[in-house]
Amino acid sequence: MRRNVTFRIVVDPIRCDGFGHCAELAPELVTLDEWGYPILQAEAFPQSDREIRRSAQLAVRGCPRQALTVQKIIAAQS
Amino acid sequence: MTVELTTRRVLANHLDHPKNLSEHEADFGPINRLSITIDVLRDSGITGRGGAAFPTAKKVEFLLQQRRVTRYVVVNAMEGEPAAHKDRMLLATNPHLVLDGAMVLANLLNADSVIICVAREHLKTITQVKAAIAQRGAKRLQGPSFEVQSPPGRYVAGEESALVHWLNSNETLPQYRPTRPSIQQIGRGGVLLDNAETHANIGLIARHGAEWFRSVGTATRPGTTVTSVTGNGKAVVLEVPYGTAIRSILSGAGIHYEPRALLLGGYGGTWLDGKHLDVGFDDDSLRPFGAGTGAGVIMALPPESCGVAECARIVDYMAKESARQCGPCAFGLPAMAEDLKALTSGRNASHSLSRLTSRSNVIEGRGACRHPDGVIRLVRTALNVFAEDFSHHAAGQPCQFAHSARVSYIPHQSDVKDLEWE
Numbered sequence: 001m002r003r004n005v006t007f008r009i010v011v012d013p014i015r016c017d018g019f020g021h022c023a024e025l026a027p028e029l030v031t032l033d034e035w036g037y038p039i040l041q042a043e044a045f046p047q048s049d050r051e052i053r054r055s056a057q058l059a060v061r062g063c064p065r066q067a068l069t070v071q072k073i074i075a076a077q078s
Numbered sequence: 079m080t081v082e083l084t085t086r087r088v089l090a091n092h093l094d095h096p097k098n099l100s101e102h103e104a105d106f107g108p109i110n111r112l113s114i115t116i117d118v119l120r121d122s123g124i125t126g127r128g129g130a131a132f133p134t135a136k137k138v139e140f141l142l143q144q145r146r147v148t149r150y151v152v153v154n155a156m157e158g159e160p161a162a163h164k165d166r167m168l169l170a171t172n173p174h175l176v177l178d179g180a181m182v183l184a185n186l187l188n189a190d191s192v193i194i195c196v197a198r199e200h201l202k203t204i205t206q207v208k209a210a211i212a213q214r215g216a217k218r219l220q221g222p223s224f225e226v227q228s229p230p231g232r233y234v235a236g237e238e239s240a241l242v243h244w245l246n247s248n249e250t251l252p253q254y255r256p257t258r259p260s261i262q263q264i265g266r267g268g269v270l271l272d273n274a275e276t277h278a279n280i281g282l283i284a285r286h287g288a289e290w291f292r293s294v295g296t297a298t299r300p301g302t303t304v305t306s307v308t309g310n311g312k313a314v315v316l317e318v319p320y321g322t323a324i325r326s327i328l329s330g331a332g333i334h335y336e337p338r339a340l341l342l343g344g345y346g347g348t349w350l351d352g353k354h355l356d357v358g359f360d361d362d363s364l365r366p367f368g369a370g371t372g373a374g375v376i377m378a379l380p381p382e383s384c385g386v387a388e389c390a391r392i393v394d395y396m397a398k399e400s401a402r403q404c405g406p407c408a409f410g411l412p413a414m415a416e417d418l419k420a421l422t423s424g425r426n427a428s429h430s431l432s433r434l435t436s437r438s439n440v441i442e443g444r445g446a447c448r449h450p451d452g453v454i455r456l457v458r459t460a461l462n463v464f465a466e467d468f469s470h471h472a473a474g475q476p477c478q479f480a481h482s483a484r485v486s487y488i489p490h491q492s493d494v495k496d497l498e499w500e
Contacts, residue, residue, distance in 0.1 A: 012254045014446045017260035033440050034413075037405035069256075 006044035006073045013037075013057035022068060025034050026059035028052060044073050085294060087302050088278040089317045092171050095208045099213040102174040107285055108172070110219060114182040114284040116142065120133025121288035123300045124280065128236075128273035129343065130374040131299070131361060134280070140261060141187055141268045148267030149189035151180050151222065152245070155196045155203065155274040156229070156236030159344040160395070160489050161375045164304040165274040166203050167315040169196075172278060173210040177224065179277030182284045184222035187270060192222045194274075195241055204228055233345075233399035237447050238262060238271045240401070246379060251401050252447035275304050275374075295320035299360045303371060307331035308487065309378030320371075321358040328355070328378060339379045339463050341486070345374020345392050346452020347457040349385070368459055377486060384479040385464035386471050388486050389457065390418035395488045396453045407450040410441035414457060421468065424476035431472040435461065 009029055018036040022029075029045075029052070030038045037078075045052045060068045086092070091105050103109060120135040141149060146392060153176060155165040169176060180192040194211075196203045204226060211224040227245060229235050235250035242262040244250045262269040272280075279301055283291045292300040299444040305327060307314045314331040326339065337352045342359075348369040350357075357363050361370050397411035414437055417430040438454045445451070461468060467477060 010256060012256070012446070013406065013444055014254045018405050026380060033406065033410075035405055035409040037409075037444070039440065039444070071256075 004075045005047040006075070007047055007053070007056065007070050008042070008044045008073070009040055009059060009068050010071050011038055011040060012067045012069075015065045016063075017065050017067075019060045019064050021064060022059040025062045026055035029056055030059060047072070085302055085319050086317050087282055088175060088275060088304060089167060089171050089315070091213050096170050096173045096210065099174060099217065102172065105281075106172075106175065106178075109178055109181075109214075112178055112182050112281075112284045114186055114280065116186065118283060118288050119186075119280070122283045122291040123288075123298075124263060124276065124283065124291065125299060126273055127275035127279070127303065127374065129346075131371070134276055137272070138183065138187065141270055144261065144268055146266070146268045147182075148265070149187045150264050150267050150269045151184040151187065151189050151192045152241065152269055152271040152276050153194040153277050154181050154236055154238070154241060154271055154320065155194060155207075156231065156241065157197065157200070158231060158233040158236040158399075159373050159375060160233075160487050161306060161308055161313070161341070161344060161377050162165065162373050163306045163313045164374055166200060167306075167484075168274055168304060169203050169206055169277055173206055174214070175278040175281040176274050177210060177214065177277075179283065180224075181221050181281065183270060183272075184286055187268070190222050192224045193227055193245065194224065195227050195229060195236075195245075198228035198233065199231040219247060232401075233396065234401050234449050237449070239447065241271065249387030251403060252449070254446040266351060273373075296358070296360045296362060298362050299371075303359070303374045305359070305374040305376055307333065307376045307378070309333045309337065309376075309380065309485075313489060318359065320360040321363065323356050324350075324376070325355040326361050327359060327376060331376075335378075335380055337378035338381050338383065339385055341377040341379065341392075341456075342369050342375065344375040344452075345396055345486075346449065347372040347375060348455055349463040351391075351463045352379070368462065379485055382479055383460050383485050384422070384467065384477050385460060386418070386467050386476075386497070387422045387480045389460040389464070390415065390422045391488055392486050393418050393453055393457065395491065396449070396456075398491050399447060401447075404445045404450075406441045406444040410437060411450060411453055413437060414441075414453065418457075421471045422472050422476060422480050424474045424480070427472050427474060431468055452475070 024033045125131040157165040196268040229244040229250045237252045239253040241251045297302045304317045340350045350369040395417040400407045402408040417434045418428045420427045
């Protein structure tokens with residue numbers, strides 16, 4: 001059985017103060033609302049996509065409030 | 079507040095004072111040897127009465143599966159909902175029934191402490207609960223200890239994570255829970271938190287069994303619901319089986335006009351068009367109309383009133399009640415309140431309508447708790463039910479009732495910077 005690993009980033013909305021660094025570092029994953037708070041891509045990306053994984057990492061590390069985390073989703077593939 | 083005669087279970091034999099222990103035992107039977115098993119709880123199919131309608135047996139099972147040394151049973155009687163009066167009514171009628179339910183659940187979970195949470199503004203209720211606890215103390219029963227806690231009565235203070243956070247660190251702020259369902263903790267102990275009405279029903283299930291409990295109500299929502307009906311200026315608390323037609327609940331509460339619309343569930347609830355009065359008051363019947371029972375609140379909007387203006391007042395209140403922890407709620411709700419205010423007066427309202435819809439879509443699901451989602455549910459159903467009014471208002475032609483909106487009760491709110499959280 002092969003495992004199909006995908007990931008998305010999630011935000012702790014209480015920690016987030018709307019610095020907006022994430023949208024600069026990972027524009028393909030994050031857009032900002034009219035108040036400057038992040039709207040995250042709801043769909044999950046394949047773990048094998050290196051480029052997207054790289055920008056997710058940048059966004060997570062670049063958050064001054066450490067509000068972002070990468071959430072791995074492991075689904076069994078039939 | 080008055081009580082009308084209907085199916086009375088948790089509000090049975092209402093006296094003019096909270097029943098003391100001997101009156102309680104004369105009505106319902108002795109309290110020693112009361113117990114409940116997880117099977118009875120599961121068979122009864124009881125769902126939470128606080129608004130989310132989560133099966134109580136599932137919560138208990140989650141806790142039983144976990145290896146924990148300490149467990150706590152928390153009774154949520156905060157009642158932050160301005161239109162709701164049921165928990166206070168219940169504790170002013172049968173306080174021992176609530177304590178019975180908490181006691182049997184605590185024994186089932188092996189919890190040695192029960193915490194009853196009443197907002198500190200509800201002084202009378204605090205006194206009543208304390209008196210009931212003292213009467214039980216005098217009997218030297220075995221079982222859990224009881225205590226009363228009184229957090230500040232803000233709207234979000236009754237949210238479960240906010241309440242547990244108060245018990246842990248004296249701040250009624252909702253918490254971020256990345257995984258759901260999540261088990262709340264006091265220290266390292268697991269917490270079972272249920273609404274006071276749920277506990278009272280469990281106090282009865284422990285006596286009469288699951289089959290008795292299921293004998294009224296619907297298949298998916300068995301039992302009764304204690305509803306708080308407003309619409310005549312005063313609040314009426316009525317206990318009715320789930321599935322009772324809304325029309326008969328209204329007439330039971332003395333509302334005999336044909337309402338334009340109904341606010342169901344609470345200020346984070348849903349609007350229902352006034353033509354659906356024959357729909358049953360339970361979630362399955364209401365779902366096709368986009369509505370739900372929530373915390374059992376029914377507010378009837380009289381014919382000579384403005385839905386847009388009422389909605390604006392409620393959203394303004396809800397925006398001020400935000401804990402201001404999450405950006406989308408702290409900035410989004412006031413922005414939506416401003417849009418609604420502009421629509422009410424009909425001045426500069428042309429963009430407000432479309433902006434209201436787009437802002438709803440942007441804010442939804444982005445708070446740590448469900449406070450913003452409740453407001454969005456309210457606004458979306460309002461846009462649906464009052465669609466015609468909204469388009470008139472947006473075109474700069476507000477209705478004649480827009481400036482005299484007074485139906486929904488808005489409690490006094492202190493200035494944002496003076497809000498008390500601890």
